[in-house]
Amino acid sequence: MISLLRIDGLNLKRYLFGIILILSITAGLLSFKMVPVSPATSSLQDFSAERAFEHIEAISSNPHPIGSDEIEQVRNYIINEITGLGITAEIQTTTVPDYYGINSNEPVTIKNIYAYYRELTQQAA
Numbered sequence: 001m002i003s004l005l006r007i008d009g010l011n012l013k014r015y016l017f018g019i020i021l022i023l024s025i026t027a028g029l030l031s032f033k034m035v036p037v038s039p040a041t042s043s044l045q046d047f048s049a050e051r052a053f054e055h056i057e058a059i060s061s062n063p064h065p066i067g068s069d070e071i072e073q074v075r076n077y078i079i080n081e082i083t084g085l086g087i088t089a090e091i092q093t094t095t096v097p098d099y100y101g102i103n104s105n106e107p108v109t110i111k112n113i114y115a116y117y118r119e120l121t122q123q124a125a
Contacts, residue, residue, distance in 0.1 A: 037049050037050070038050075040054070044085070055081065058077055059074050059077065059078070065100070066098075066100065066108055066110060067108060075091075075111060075113060078113055079091075079113060082113070082115045086117075087115050087116070087117045088115065088116055088117070088118070089113055089114070089115045090113075090114045090115075091111045091112070091113060091114070092111065092112045092113075092114050093109060093110070093111050093112075094109070094110060094112070095107045095108065095109050095110075096108060096110055
């Protein structure tokens with residue numbers, strides 16, 4: 001029991017390391033600040049969790065497996081929202097194996113949404 005209380009060079013280093021680690025974690029947690037949530041009425045340039053949640057609700061209201069009418073509705077919703085912001089959206093089409101076995105393991109065609117924003121700048125003459 002006496003050896004546990006004895007502080008030699010190695011134990012002192014361990015204690016100091018432990019104290020420094022605890023102080024560092026405490027300081028990090030105390031300096032952590034939550035980002036204020038912007039309301040849905042804030043500028044479109046500011047991220048709004050309320051606005052994002054509206055889109056999540058619209059997209060996740062129904063299941064939308066590959067090849068279903070629902071996935072077409074979700075794709076159209078996303079494209080309409082993207083183009084409404086002035087962003088160009090394209091559909092990339094490819095064929096992949098049917099991993100879920102919906103179409104008797106036949107290849108299925110999937111469509112990905114590819115969006116990009118290209119800010120136009122005028123060049124000085």
